[in-house]
Amino acid sequence: MGNGNLKLGMGHLLMWMILLLFGSLPAYGGEQARVLNPENGAEKTFHYVAKKLGLPILKATIRIGNGYSGQGKNLHKIEAQVISLKVPGFMFRMNNRFTSVLEMSSFSPMRYVKKIDQEGLFIQRKNYSETITFDSILHKATIEKKVTGEKREVFFPSQTYDPLAMFARYHLREDLSPDQEVRMSIFDGIKFREMVFHSKRSRVKSKVLGEVDAVCLESTTAFSSFGEKEGNIRIWYTADVDKIPISLELDLPVGMVRFELEGIREG
Numbered sequence: 001m002g003n004g005n006l007k008l009g010m011g012h013l014l015m016w017m018i019l020l021l022f023g024s025l026p027a028y029g030g031e032q033a034r035v036l037n038p039e040n041g042a043e044k045t046f047h048y049v050a051k052k053l054g055l056p057i058l059k060a061t062i063r064i065g066n067g068y069s070g071q072g073k074n075l076h077k078i079e080a081q082v083i084s085l086k087v088p089g090f091m092f093r094m095n096n097r098f099t100s101v102l103e104m105s106s107f108s109p110m111r112y113v114k115k116i117d118q119e120g121l122f123i124q125r126k127n128y129s130e131t132i133t134f135d136s137i138l139h140k141a142t143i144e145k146k147v148t149g150e151k152r153e154v155f156f157p158s159q160t161y162d163p164l165a166m167f168a169r170y171h172l173r174e175d176l177s178p179d180q181e182v183r184m185s186i187f188d189g190i191k192f193r194e195m196v197f198h199s200k201r202s203r204v205k206s207k208v209l210g211e212v213d214a215v216c217l218e219s220t221t222a223f224s225s226f227g228e229k230e231g232n233i234r235i236w237y238t239a240d241v242d243k244i245p246i247s248l249e250l251d252l253p254v255g256m257v258r259f260e261l262e263g264i265r266e267g
Helices: 003-020 163-172
Strands: 044-052 055-064 068-070 073-084 093-103 109-119 126-135 140-145 151-155 181-187 192-206 210-223 229-238 245-252 255-266
Touching: 044 245, 073 163, 093 163, 109 163, 163 181, 192 245
Parallel strands: none
Antiparallel strands: 044 055, 044 255, 055 073, 068 073, 073 093, 093 109, 109 126, 126 140, 140 151, 181 192, 192 210, 210 229, 229 245, 245 255
């Protein structure tokens, strides 16, 4: 792979990490009360590592909180962080954080915060903070840059989620039955993506859980960075009531990268 393709590959890898796996930023001011809800369960943090050519290159964590009440609503908060590992800084350095706040009953997104800090020879230099505020009644999202104060508004279709809201929906709520077709729109502040996921049952090996039954959600999508060439995204969840996200596989036009679950911490 040449340097140009590698740079594109790392950039797109990051984008899909944001979209499908994915910090702590306060979502709302004022007092927040915890919500005791059997759907919610205990707070959990999932730890993942991605490897390329057998070497760990990225570490990701996703934390799903206990839930709380704010502005008269019961809310979930999901936080994620993606950092680079064991790669010389001149090649690429990454420390990106994401926070999603969504309504507990509908899983509709309310606020999505991105803090992007990355640079290097093989990845585009970016350092900014951006907040997306969703209005589910008007189907409108407001995107605001923290430093410049620049604002813009976009309208979105129904069944639109931010990337972390989509992740939480399938871990906390949805029934993951095989042989289903799931259609949704995902918005991360850059582009709306209409996704069609197909589910199938499989048997997979996990470093943490051993060999388990799982349900795989898979979608084909075009990658604009690769001349609209298509690739595949696969997410495996355990086929039980816990629906633990075991791994994420990105089949990119320039190669495949797989993020494996390395550990789960509760509380």
